[in-house]
Amino acid sequence: MDIMETMRGRLVVSCQAAETSPLHATEHIVALACAAVLGGASGVRIEGVRNVQAVRAAIGLPVIGITKIAQPGSDVYITPSLEDVQGLAAAGADVIAFDATDRPRPVPVADIVGEIARLKKISMADISTLAEARQAIAAGADFVGTTLSGYTPYTTGTTAPDFALMQDLAAAGIPFVAEGRIWEPEQARRALELGAAFVVVGSAITRPDEITRRFADAITGGTR
Numbered sequence: 001m002d003i004m005e006t007m008r009g010r011l012v013v014s015c016q017a018a019e020t021s022p023l024h025a026t027e028h029i030v031a032l033a034c035a036a037v038l039g040g041a042s043g044v045r046i047e048g049v050r051n052v053q054a055v056r057a058a059i060g061l062p063v064i065g066i067t068k069i070a071q072p073g074s075d076v077y078i079t080p081s082l083e084d085v086q087g088l089a090a091a092g093a094d095v096i097a098f099d100a101t102d103r104p105r106p107v108p109v110a111d112i113v114g115e116i117a118r119l120k121k122i123s124m125a126d127i128s129t130l131a132e133a134r135q136a137i138a139a140g141a142d143f144v145g146t147t148l149s150g151y152t153p154y155t156t157g158t159t160a161p162d163f164a165l166m167q168d169l170a171a172a173g174i175p176f177v178a179e180g181r182i183w184e185p186e187q188a189r190r191a192l193e194l195g196a197a198f199v200v201v202g203s204a205i206t207r208p209d210e211i212t213r214r215f216a217d218a219i220t221g222g223t224r
């Protein structure tokens with residue numbers, strides 16, 4: 001399987017559950033991933049070494065692996081350490097995504113990228129700005145994701161996907177994936193038209209609490 005070609009121009013579904021969610025168990029993550037594949041996903045994004053291992057065994061499509069581990073003295077939590085990279089690689093992730101934002105971090109971006117390459121995996125740098133994307137590619141990342149736009153102190157306040165960032169990435173010739181706040185199929189299509197290699201959708205498909213809240217708020221005007 002050519003990992004990138006399998007996902008190119010297609011939908012990848014992020015199957016994650018917060019610790020507070022009733023879906024926070026490996027069997028539920030596997031079920032979400034299998035449902036996504038049934039619905040036409042061409043890959044999945046999975047959090048946690050155990051979940052990656054179980055999903056890898058259950059589906060034959062590309063798996064993007066991440067960990068989410070809070071770090072003392074740092075806001076970087078997506079695949080922050082070399083041990084996280086090693087665990088995800090051993091669990092069978094094809095692509096390893098990691099925080100490549102310009103914030104204080106436990107391990108330099110170049111070291112994370114180097115370890116992913118050493119383990120013969122594909123690296124996806126989750127960024128929030130064009131400058132971070134340039135730095136990540138210069139450090140050797142295979143491609144970037146717009147995942148963290150809106151989640152760094154210097155990129156706050158948006159509710160829509162960051163189409164402007166996608167346009168900037170395309171203009172700069174940086175290979176990118178669209179991820180973050182994509183709630184409508186038309187937004188996914190637009191991201192592809194802007195040059196995204198593929199599109200990652202999470203909450204709008206796999207977080208029933210957030211999907212429910214969207215409907216409930218629309219009905220009640222946000223008052224509960």
Ligand SMILES: CC(=O)N[C@H](C=O)[C@@H](O)[C@H](O)[C@H](O)COP(=O)(O)O
Nearest residue numbers: 014147151180181182201202203204
């Ligand atoms: C910021 C952050 O931690 N993003 C995480 C990255 O894996 C996930 O919580 C998101 O659900 C994922 O990026 C997909 O985005 P959305 O759920 O908006 O479609």
